[in-house]
Amino acid sequence: MNIDFTAVLAVLSIVTGVIWGAYVLLLKVKNKDQENTEGKGDTTKDKSAKDKTTKEASKKEPLLVEFSRFLFPVFMVVLVVRGFLVEPFQIPSGSMLPTLEAGDYILVNKFSYGLRSPLGYFKIIDLGQPERGDVIVFRYPENPKIDYIKRVVGVPGDRLKYVNKVLYINDEPMTIKALQPYAKDPRFMELQEELGEVTHNVLQNPYESNMPIGEITIPENKYFVFGDNRDNSRDSRYWGFVPDENLKGRAFMIWLHKKEGEWPSQWPRIGTIIE
Template sequence: MDFDFALVLVIAVAVTGVGYVADALFFAKKRQRAVSAFLNQPQRSAMDVEVINQLEKEPLWVEYSRSFFPVLFLVLIVRSFVVEPFQIPSGSMLPTLKIGDFILVNKFSYGLRLPVSNNLVVEIDDPERGDVMVFRYPKDDKVNYIKRVIGLPGDRLRYENKVLYINGEPAAQTFVAALPAGNPNRKLLRESLSDVEHEIYNSLQPGQNMREVVVPEGHYFVMGDNRDHSNDSRYWGFVPESHIVGKAFAVWMHWEGWSSLPSFSSVRVIQ
């Protein structure tokens, strides 16, 4: 079963919130009444302070609710509506994003969405061509994918001989280098999408062409920058607007795995 962190977080906030409110409205007052009743007793002893402390003592569930609710609530708000971190698990976005990059995703660029249900509640902006976008995989909405937005609603797209055609016009490509050294079957290119310039990898081996498609309303066509090694819209179709998570805007850390130390030397804005 896939781990749904957003759902777990919402449940944790709800449980601790109910505990926090229930104590404030009922149980704290009950403890105060018990202390008042004790203090009104005619006979007092040297044990009064210890008894009062015992009567005022919060149950363990109240301590946990009071401690964790504000923190969990803040995390929920920030993660759901402001920014969320992700880790890049594959090389489909090379050379832009490397395996092990930790990225930040702007959650309000494309509108505010409710956690778990992902329903849009406040419209802000729509994805633009060239954006690096995180979305829920249409074939399994519990899995997050990251790709570059290539086609907007209404666009006509085709991919032929490693060249992308948008509304009949080829996307400009400029050869940069054969990379990496010792691997002559891959080349680095600079591609232009509207006002966005970014780098892509293309294999020198023949690739699969894609016949012209039209992006439906409310959907987007996405591709990986590692064009010959990306599972994207060419193979499984369009991304519905309802599956959008947010816009990736920065790399804040790189960590290849437990055998290495995290590195902050690759901090950069995502283009």
């Protein structure tokens, strides 16, 4: 089951804020009514006793209000950080090898491509667009409840094709050179690709035929993405473009690596900057 924790946090913040705020407002109205109904003949001693009683009553908050007063600022802080600044994600598969491995926990910059509402995901402020080579997290176009991570290879206006496992952008082949067999699985070859200003490594299976793409032009507000594990990635070659409204942010760092039954494994991966 896929749970949108940001949406859950937003709802919890609203609910606890409304409960706490309504109680404070009700208390103020009640105290004002008591002040208006006080007799003019009350002695100073009587007024002091009433004030004391009112203060003691205000301290005895219902349990639900007490919990809301405590949890509301907590939910709000986490919502602001997770919804607008940085959000953690876990890598579930090997489609981004060798850059990202299954078991990597990454951090995603949520404001790289604009501030978006935690509910509805509409853009509030435009702060930038993805560039070729960015590793992005987005809502899977065929099922927006699922988050995907891939690398941007085509931006709006680009003419792109993929032939014989070579990527062409605007008729220019992207430079790619073989490095060595992949250390963790010698069936794959590790190669270095220059994608604009970004140099990164990819995997190819020399024994598996590629899925060619005839020339296409990337529409406005759409992006074309590949997995770095080129022969083992379900990406734009299969389901098409990523709309701008599906973007969640840019992946920038591995903060933990943990596989089931291990805690943690591969210490050197922790703190790795994603390029």
